[in-house]
Amino acid sequence: MTAWQPLRRISRLEYNNAVRDLFKDESQPAAGFVAEEKVAGFSSNSKSLVSGLAVEQYLNAAEGVAERASNAVPGITGCSLQSDRSCIKNWLSKTARRAFRGSLPDDEKSSLLSDYDALASSDDKAAFQLGVASILTSPRFLYTMEFGAGSSGVVPLSANELAGRLSLTLWRSVPDEALLAAADAGKLANAQGVQEEARRMIADKKADPALGDFAVQWLNVEQAPSGKDAAAFPQFTPALGNAMVEETRRFFVSVARTDQASFGELFTADYTFANKDLGGLYQAQEPTSSEFVRTPMPASRRGVLTHAAVLATGAHALQTSPVLRGKLVREQLLCDPIAPPPPGTNTNVPLVAGKTDEQLFDEHSKGPCANCHKFMDPIGKGFAGYDANGAFKSGTASAGFIEPPGLSELPDDVSGPFDGPVALSQKLANSKQAQQCYAVQTMRWALGREERTADACSFDELWKAFQSSGLNVREVLVAMVGTPAFRFRTAQKAGQSCQ
Numbered sequence: 001m002t003a004w005q006p007l008r009r010i011s012r013l014e015y016n017n018a019v020r021d022l023f024k025d026e027s028q029p030a031a032g033f034v035a036e037e038k039v040a041g042f043s044s045n046s047k048s049l050v051s052g053l054a055v056e057q058y059l060n061a062a063e064g065v066a067e068r069a070s071n072a073v074p075g076i077t078g079c080s081l082q083s084d085r086s087c088i089k090n091w092l093s094k095t096a097r098r099a100f101r102g103s104l105p106d107d108e109k110s111s112l113l114s115d116y117d118a119l120a121s122s123d124d125k126a127a128f129q130l131g132v133a134s135i136l137t138s139p140r141f142l143y144t145m146e147f148g149a150g151s152s153g154v155v156p157l158s159a160n161e162l163a164g165r166l167s168l169t170l171w172r173s174v175p176d177e178a179l180l181a182a183a184d185a186g187k188l189a190n191a192q193g194v195q196e197e198a199r200r201m202i203a204d205k206k207a208d209p210a211l212g213d214f215a216v217q218w219l220n221v222e223q224a225p226s227g228k229d230a231a232a233f234p235q236f237t238p239a240l241g242n243a244m245v246e247e248t249r250r251f252f253v254s255v256a257r258t259d260q261a262s263f264g265e266l267f268t269a270d271y272t273f274a275n276k277d278l279g280g281l282y283q284a285q286e287p288t289s290s291e292f293v294r295t296p297m298p299a300s301r302r303g304v305l306t307h308a309a310v311l312a313t314g315a316h317a318l319q320t321s322p323v324l325r326g327k328l329v330r331e332q333l334l335c336d337p338i339a340p341p342p343p344g345t346n347t348n349v350p351l352v353a354g355k356t357d358e359q360l361f362d363e364h365s366k367g368p369c370a371n372c373h374k375f376m377d378p379i380g381k382g383f384a385g386y387d388a389n390g391a392f393k394s395g396t397a398s399a400g401f402i403e404p405p406g407l408s409e410l411p412d413d414v415s416g417p418f419d420g421p422v423a424l425s426q427k428l429a430n431s432k433q434a435q436q437c438y439a440v441q442t443m444r445w446a447l448g449r450e451e452r453t454a455d456a457c458s459f460d461e462l463w464k465a466f467q468s469s470g471l472n473v474r475e476v477l478v479a480m481v482g483t484p485a486f487r488f489r490t491a492q493k494a495g496q497s498c499q
Contacts, residue, residue, distance in 0.1 A: 005489045008144050008448055009045035010168070011036050013213055015061070017173035018141070021206075022095055023069045023132065024076055029061040040450040041332065041441070042217050062136035066129035073128060081124050088120075089113050092131045098174045100140035101164025102183055108140070144168065148489045155491045159183035162194060166481060169446050170201045172210040191482035198481045202474055208253050214445050215252030219304060220328060221245055225312035225390075232318055233389040240277045243292075244309035244390070247273055250292055251304065256474050263438060263471035264429035267303035271296055281308055281391055300385070300392045305329075305421045305428075308390030314380070315388035322380025329379050329402075333428055334414065335437035336405045338372050375403050383421055400424060411436070439466050439476060446480050458485035 010018070015030035034054050036043035069076055079087035096112055097104040112134055120127035135141060144164065148155035157165065163183040167175040175183075179197060187193040201207060216222040224241030250273040255265050272282075274295040279287035286295045297306070304310060314325035330336050382400020385393055398420040404412050411433045418424045428434040439462050443451055451459060465479030466472075480486060 005146060005447065006044075006046035006449055009050070009142050010144065011043055011045065011172070013209065014168060014172045017171065017206075017209060018099065019065055019136075021173050021176075022099055022135075023065055024072070025065055025068055027064070027068070029064055030057075033057050033061075039448060040444040041220075042445045042448065043222070044448045046448060058137055058142065062133040063129075065136060066132035069132050070125050070129045081128060085117075085120055085124070088128060088131075089116060092116060092135070095132075096135050096138075097180065098176075099135045100138065101144075101167060101175055102160030102180055103140060103145070103158075103164070108138075146489060148491055150491050152491050154484075154488050156488050159186065159188045162188045162487060165486065166194065166197060166201065169481065169486075170198060170210055170477065171204075171206045172213060173206065191487065194487060195478050195482045198478045202477060211253045211256050212249035214442070215248055215304075216245060216309075217445065218332060218441050219248060219307075219310055220332060221248055221307075221309040221313050225309060225315075227317060228312070228389050229318040233387075235281065235391075236312075236389050237277070240281070241312070243275055243277045244307070244312060246292065247278055248304060248307050248309050251307070254294075260470070261472045261474040263435060263473055265303075266473070267305065267425040267429040269297070269303050272301075272307065278308060281389070283392075298392070300394075300420075300422070302422045303425045303429075305425045306386070311383065311386045311390035312388065314383070315390075318388060320380075320384065320386070320388050322377045322383070323373065324380065325383045326376030326378070326380030329424070329428075330375055332441070333434055333437060334405065334431075335433075335440050336375070338375060341369060341372075378403065379424075382418055382424055385420055402427075405433070435466070435471060436463060438473075439463050442476050442480055443483075443485065446477070447485060455485045458483035 012030040012033045012035075015033070016028045019025045019027075019029060034051065034057065036045050037048045038044070039046055070081070073079060073081040073088075077088060077091040079091055081088065092112060093104070093109055096109065100108075112131060115134065116127045116131045118127075119130055139145065146157055146161045146165070148161070149158045150156070160180075160183050163175045163179045166188075167173055167179060179201070182188055182193070182197050188197065213222075222245070224238065224245050227241075228236040230236075251269070252266070254273065255261060255269070258265070272278075272295055273292045274282060274284060274287045275290050275292050276287045277290075279285070279295060282295070282301065283298065284295050287293055300306070310328065311325070314328055315321050327338055330338055378401040380400070382398050385396040385398035387393055399417065400420070401417050402415050404415045413433055414427050414431045418427055440451060440459070443455070443459060443462060461483050462476065462479050465482075466476045469475035469479070
């Protein structure tokens with residue numbers, strides 16, 4: 001069995017990477033697009049409606065890419081714009097198939113080329129621009145259209161649909177010719193063939209943006225931390241905020257690229273990747289420029305939980321936030337969701353002279369909110385040794401406590417006291433609950449949806465493969481793409497939604 005798969009629009013990252021790979025355009029035209037909504041903790045476009053602003057952004061971006069491409073036709077296509085229309089049409093066909101992630105029906109191909117021919121008779125450049133813009137505004141490019149090879153029950157995805165899903169998951173982009181050739185040759189017909197292609201794709205540096213994308217979304221640090229109080233934290237600048245996010249991206253990719261690629265390494269590593277801005281915050285001597293270099297961490301820092309992005313995002317402009325920091329651990333690392341506050345609840349914690357952050361939050365979380373806060377705040381208090389900017393405050397008490405899971409079906413191997421994030425990180429590295437949660441988060445990110453009862457067998461398969469790999473964070477992705485949840489979908493009947 002497998003759960004239904006929602007129709008979704010591609011993300012900003014996927015759009016930018018596709019434009020880069022199809023047209024050698026590094027301008028990142030989707031950077032200003034409307035942001036994706038969150039589904040199961042990860043960015044998705046499966047629920048939000050297409051607004052007028054989004055349509056305008058798609059049109060403007062397509063026209064911009066088409067114009068830039070028309071000024072570099074030989075370098076992009078290998079064709080002469082004016083004298084070799086046959087070559088241009090062949091390139092448009094191949095490019096459309098890649099852009100549509102393998103699926104180019106004959107009628108759509110014919111329409112694309114006939115529109116080109118009609119305009120090329122009078123204006124070759126305009127015809128080329130029309131072809132490129134048509135590809136980028138097609139639903140087959142902007143949406144993940146998957147129908148499966150069958151009409152009832154649970155059906156396998158077609159080879160081209162699998163190629164598209166692989167490229168979006170592992171590259172956040174379009175397939176290359178090798179992946180489409182594998183699809184054409186029937187090499188994606190079983191889990192082994194899909195996983196063989198996955199290993200090839202992960203080995204390619206094109207996978208780095210996707211790996212980094214998972215890391216920053218998993219840890220809720222995909223955006224630079226919001227501004228800090230200038231008087232209290234004069235060191236905080238937009239450049240420092242961006243460096244914080246980049247550190248986490250680079251660190252995760254580096255771990256994933258090692259032979260062991262260990263889950264535990266994510267939490268216990270005694271190094272990171274920092275530039276001079278972060279080096280100053282961490283009081284590390286190695287970084288001397290804006291370039292990121294591997295940097296030893298002081299004893300007060302180990303792994304991602306002590307990354308500045310995690311700490312600064314889990315804080316306010318002036319105050320730390322045991323709620324935000326505890327919520328991250330509880331939901332993202334232990335998969336134990338916390339109910340949102342009741343409507344109308346004032347979540348602001350005003351500063352009061354003479355009271356510490358801990359005292360203020362203790363008062364704030366009393367009353368009807370206590371039942372939820374007890375699962376977050378005691379964890380977050382264990383991060384008290386780090387200020388709102390993510391800097392370590394020597395001598396600050398940082399004892400924390402993890403209440404037993406709020407959901408009884410979760411394993412309970414992390415509950416109890418811990419002394420600061422370094423000790424907590426070691427707990428998480430060895431925790432079956434955290435390890436299983438990581439596998440769940442990988443599934444959510446790869447599928448763009450929440451797991452359901454129908455995915456139970458797929459998750460069991462994923463978890464066993466993750467264990468047998470020695471908790472290898474690269475191999476869990478390979479295992480994921482081999483599961484039925486990734487390779488199959490529930491067929492739709494006539495009259496139902498196509499997805």
